[in-house]
Amino acid sequence: MFIIKKITAFETYTVRQEVLRKGKPIETCYFNGDNDSTTTHFGLFEDENIIGVVSVYKTNSLLFTDEIQYQIRGMAVLENFQNKGYGEQLLKAAEKFCWEEKANLIWFNAREKAVSFYSKLKYKIVGNSFDIPDVGIHFVMFKRN
Template identity: 40%
Template sequence: MLDNLNQTQNQDLVIKPIAGIDTIPIRHAVLRQGKPIEACFIDQDNLESTFHFGLYYKKKLVAVCTFVSDHSTLFNDSKQYRLRAMGVLDNYQGKHFGKQLLNFGVDFLKTKQVDRLWFNARIVALNFYKNNGFETIGEIFDIPEVGPHYVMHKSLK
């Protein structure tokens, strides 16, 4: 199933499943700068229901994302997943790598019959997610030591 989803655009760009531990350096560089490496781990990293994907550019891992099975009471959908810890290294931003990685993950979740994808989005990433078809719900809220966020979501049905 994953082979059918491998959206290699050219020889230089490959998106594929990776291990949770492989996401840590990018999570640390992009999402948890200045914090201890332990702040980069997610409780669900090693669950069988969790999926991690990496985007490699010229064989270098430059972007990661994690999808965890997680139910929000904001939505009535029975099968929900949550996007966690998506990041693209600074030097590789603006090349549409984030969009390609996100679309790859959404396509994969659709093959798993996931009804809704939701997540807490940082304010700096709000337009990126809006431009990729996600909507905000509710009011802005603060995650201590991380900053202001909105819940964002999209139906995958």
């Protein structure tokens, strides 16, 4: 049994570090905008243990002209819980929040290895791949409401 609930930015760091910043200091898990009033963080819990996180930022990308945009960042599920549908549930909770906030568009920078996951959930790539130093190849992906 799992539940998804709102959490603080700080509560995302352990999962972000384990999945997205493995071997790097905890300070690298803080993202610009984490503590903005327009940012919301979600945690996925199984038996009261946090196993997945996602953060939603009300911020626009210059690649899109849509008025109300939200960016998803820090999407991560602990390795032992991957490929079990948890990531999809977490993403759907983030999407539901964005659409309820009247978003016209959701966008994010997807790691190369996650593109197929997001594509199955109807996200599309825009533009070419790009490299984030010390992290890897990414693609901008988006979905409109």
